[in-house]
Amino acid sequence: MTDQHKTVNINIRKDLFGANEDAAALNAALFKKHGITVFDIMGSVGTGKTQLIETLCERLRDQHKILMIAGDLATNIDANRVGSHGVDTVQINTGTACHLDARMIRVALDDVDLSNYDIVFIENVGNLICPAGYSLGADKKIVVVSVTEGPYMIQKHPLTIKRADMIVINKIDLAEVLEFNIDALVKDIREVDANLSVHKVSAKTGFGIPELVASLGF
Amino acid sequence: MTDQHKTVNINIRKDLFGANEDAAALNAALFKKHGITVFDIMGSVGTGKTQLIETLCERLRDQHKILMIAGDLATNIDANRVGSHGVDTVQINTGTACHLDARMIRVALDDVDLSNYDIVFIENVGNLICPAGYSLGADKKIVVVSVTEGPYMIQKHPLTIKRADMIVINKIDLAEVLEFNIDALVKDIREVDANLSVHKVSAKTGFGIPELVASLGF
Numbered sequence: 001m002t003d004q005h006k007t008v009n010i011n012i013r014k015d016l017f018g019a020n021e022d023a024a025a026l027n028a029a030l031f032k033k034h035g036i037t038v039f040d041i042m043g044s045v046g047t048g049k050t051q052l053i054e055t056l057c058e059r060l061r062d063q064h065k066i067l068m069i070a071g072d073l074a075t076n077i078d079a080n081r082v083g084s085h086g087v088d089t090v091q092i093n094t095g096t097a098c099h100l101d102a103r104m105i106r107v108a109l110d111d112v113d114l115s116n117y118d119i120v121f122i123e124n125v126g127n128l129i130c131p132a133g134y135s136l137g138a139d140k141k142i143v144v145v146s147v148t149e150g151p152y153m154i155q156k157h158p159l160t161i162k163r164a165d166m167i168v169i170n171k172i173d174l175a176e177v178l179e180f181n182i183d184a185l186v187k188d189i190r191e192v193d194a195n196l197s198v199h200k201v202s203a204k205t206g207f208g209i210p211e212l213v214a215s216l217g218f
Numbered sequence: 219m220t221d222q223h224k225t226v227n228i229n230i231r232k233d234l235f236g237a238n239e240d241a242a243a244l245n246a247a248l249f250k251k252h253g254i255t256v257f258d259i260m261g262s263v264g265t266g267k268t269q270l271i272e273t274l275c276e277r278l279r280d281q282h283k284i285l286m287i288a289g290d291l292a293t294n295i296d297a298n299r300v301g302s303h304g305v306d307t308v309q310i311n312t313g314t315a316c317h318l319d320a321r322m323i324r325v326a327l328d329d330v331d332l333s334n335y336d337i338v339f340i341e342n343v344g345n346l347i348c349p350a351g352y353s354l355g356a357d358k359k360i361v362v363v364s365v366t367e368g369p370y371m372i373q374k375h376p377l378t379i380k381r382a383d384m385i386v387i388n389k390i391d392l393a394e395v396l397e398f399n400i401d402a403l404v405k406d407i408r409e410v411d412a413n414l415s416v417h418k419v420s421a422k423t424g425f426g427i428p429e430l431v432a433s434l435g436f
Contacts, residue, residue, distance in 0.1 A: 044262050045346065045374060046367035073347065073377075077370055096377065098316055098347040126374065127345035128263065129291065129316040148366035148396075149264035152295055156263060156344065159291075159314065177395050178366075 020134050023102035027137025034114040037217065038122065040136050042160070043144035044153070045126035048170040050078040051203040052144060053121045057085045059213055060119065067117040069108060071100040071125040078123055088117070099130035102137055119218075128153065132160035140165040140216075147171050147180040154188035161189060166197040168212065173202040238352050241320035245355025252332040255435065256340065258354050260378070261362035262371070263344035266388040268296040269421040270362060271339045275303045277431055278337065285335040287326060289318040289343040296341055306334070317348035320355055337436075346371065350378035358383040358434075365389050365398040372406035379407060384415040386430065391420040 031038050043049050057066055068089045070079035073096065079089040090108045092100060100122065122138060124131040128145075143164040145153055148171055154161055161167070167189055175182055182200065189198055197215060201208035249256050261267050275284055286307045288297035291314065297307040308326045310318060318340065340356060342349040346363075361382040363371055366389055372379060379385070385407055393400055400418065407416055415433060419426035 044264070044367075045371050046262070048368075073374060075370070075373055077373065096347070096351060098345065125347070127316065127347055129314070129343070129345055130348070133314060149262075150266075152293070153263050155293055155295065156291060174396070178392070 020102050023106060024135035024137040027102050027105055028139075029137075030109075030114065031120070031137060031139075034117070036114060036118055036120055038120040038136075038138040038140075039216070040122045040124060040131075040138035040141045041144060042124040042128065042131040042141065043126070043146070043170075044128050044149060046148060047126075047144045047146035048203050049123050049126070049144050050081050052168065052170060052201070053082055053123055054085055055203045055206065055209055056121065056213065056216075057082060057087045059209065060218055061085065061087060064119045064218070065117045066119045066121065067112070069100075069105065069120060069122045071104075071123060073097075073125065082121075082123075094125055097125070098127055099125050099134050100136060101134045105136050128157045128160050132157070132163050142166045142168060144168045144170050145185070147175045147178055147182065147185075151181065151184065154185060154192065158192050161192040161196070164193075164196065166199065166215070169198065169200045170203055172200045172207065173205050238320050241324060242353035242355040245320050245323055246357075247355075248327075248332065249338070249355060249357075252335070254332060254335055254338055256338040256354075256356040256358075257434070258340045258342060258349075258356035258359045259362060260342040260346065260349040260359065261344070261364070262346050262367060264366060265344075265362045265364035266421050267341050267344070267362050268299050270386065270388060270419070271300055271341055272303055273421045273424065273427055274339065274431065274434075275300060275305045277427065278436055279303065279305060282337045282436070283335045284337045284339065285330070287318075287323065287338060287340045289322075289341060291315075291343065300339075300341075312343055315343070316345055317343050317352050318354060319352045323354050346375045346378050350375070350381050360384045360386060362386045362388050363403070365393045365396055365400065365403075369399065369402065372403060372410065376410050379410040379414070382411075382414065384417065384433070387416065387418045388421055390418045390425065391423050 041049050066087045068082040068087050070091050076091050079091040083089045092108050141164050199212045259267050284305045286300045289310050294309050297309040301307045310326050359382050417430045
C-alpha cells in the first residue's frame with residue numbers, strides 16, 4: 001500500500017450570479033416599497049427551519065401580517081405546517097434545483113398582493129451549500145444549524161457562514177444527549193466571522209426564542 | 219388575512235447531464251478493466267458517511283486494497299479521518315460545487331495507479347439533492363440517511379431515492395432518544411421503491427455492519 005493522500009481543487013464558473021443579483025435588487029426594492037421585512041432562512045434538511053418559522057409565526061402573527069414562502073424540491077409539507085398556524089403561504093417546488101433564486105421569488109409573488117403583509121419568511125431548499133450563492137432580496141440571511149448535524153458543518157461551509165447575517169443553533173435541548181460541544185461550534189463560527197450574531201435556541205421547547213424575536217427587530 | 223396557499227412549479231434545464239453520463243461510462247469501463255468495485259456514497263452533512271466508510275475500511279482493509287475519494291467543498295477533514303485507518307485517499311475540493319461529477323473523478327484519478335486497488339469508496343459532497351443527478355461510474359449508489367434528519371427526508375428527495383441502489387439508515391442507536399419512527403421511514407422508502415435494499419446500522423456501535431458488508435459482496 002502506497003499511503004498516498006492527494007488533493008485536487010475544482011473551479012466552476014458562475015455566470016448566472018450577475019443576473020440573479022439584478023433580480024434580487026428588484027425584489028428588495030419591491031419589499032421596501034411595501035414596508036416588508038424579509039428573512040431568507042437556509043439550512044440542511046432536519047435542522048428545524050420549519051419548526052422555527054412555526055414558532056416565530058405563533059409569537060408574531062397577532063401583531064403582524066405574515067407571508068411564508070416555502071422552497072422544496074417536491075412536497076408541500078413545510079408550507080402546510082406553517083399554513084396550519086393561520087399564516088398565508090406560497091409553495092415553490094423547484095423539481096431538481098437545490099436552491100431558490102431571486103427570479104423564482106418574483107414569479108411566486110406575481111399575483112400576491114404584498115400590501116397585505118409586513119413580514120415574509122422564506123424557507124429555502126434544505127441544504128447548506130447552494131442557497132448561499134443566490135441572494136433573494138431579503139433583509140437578512142439566517143442560517144439554521146442543528147446539534148444533530150455533527151461537529152464539522154461550520155468548517156465545511158465557510159462561504160455560507162460568511163454570507164450569513166445571523167446563525168441560529170437549533171435543537172440545543174438535544175446537545176447533552178448527543179454529546180454535542182456547542183462552544184466548539186461557536187468557536188468555529190467566530191473563526192469565520194468574529195462579529196456574527198449567534199442565537200442558541202430550541203424551537204421545540206421555546207428556549208432562546210424571545211431573545212431571537214427581539215434580535216429580529218420585533 | 220386572506221389565508222391563501224399557492225403552489226408554483228419551477229422547471230430547470232439540465233444540459234450537462236448527457237456529457238456527464240458519457241464520462242461516467244468511461245470511468246465505469248476503467249474501473250471494470252482493473253477489477254475494482256466502486257461505491258458512490260451520498261447523504262447530507264452529519265449523517266455519518268465518513269464514520270460508515272471508516273467502519274467498512276476497518277472490516278475490509280486486511281483482505282482488500284482500498285482507495286477512498288473524498289468530495290468536500292473546502293476541507294480535508296473526511297479524507298484525513300479515513301486516511302488515519304491506513305487507507306489511501308484522494309481529496310477533491312469542489313469550491314462551491316454541491317456534488318462530484320464523473321469528470322472530477324477522472325481528473326482526480328489521473329495519476330493514481332488503479333492496479334493498486336480493488337475497492338474504491340467515493341464519499342460525495344454532503345447534501346441529498348445534487349449528487350443524485352450525476353453518475354460517477356460507480357457500481358452502486360449508496361444513500362446514507364440518519365435518524366437525526368427528521369421524518370421527512372425520504373418524502374422530500376424522491377428522485378435521490380429512486381436512483382439509489384441501497385439505503386443505509388445510520389445512527390439507529392439514537393432512534394429511541396430522538397423518538398424517531400424508523401418503520402415510518404422504511405415505509406416512505408418502500409413507497410418510492412418496494413424492492414430497494416435497506417440496511418439499518420450504527421456505524422458508531424457496529425450494529426448491522428456485518429450484514430451490510432455481506433450485502434456489498436464481501
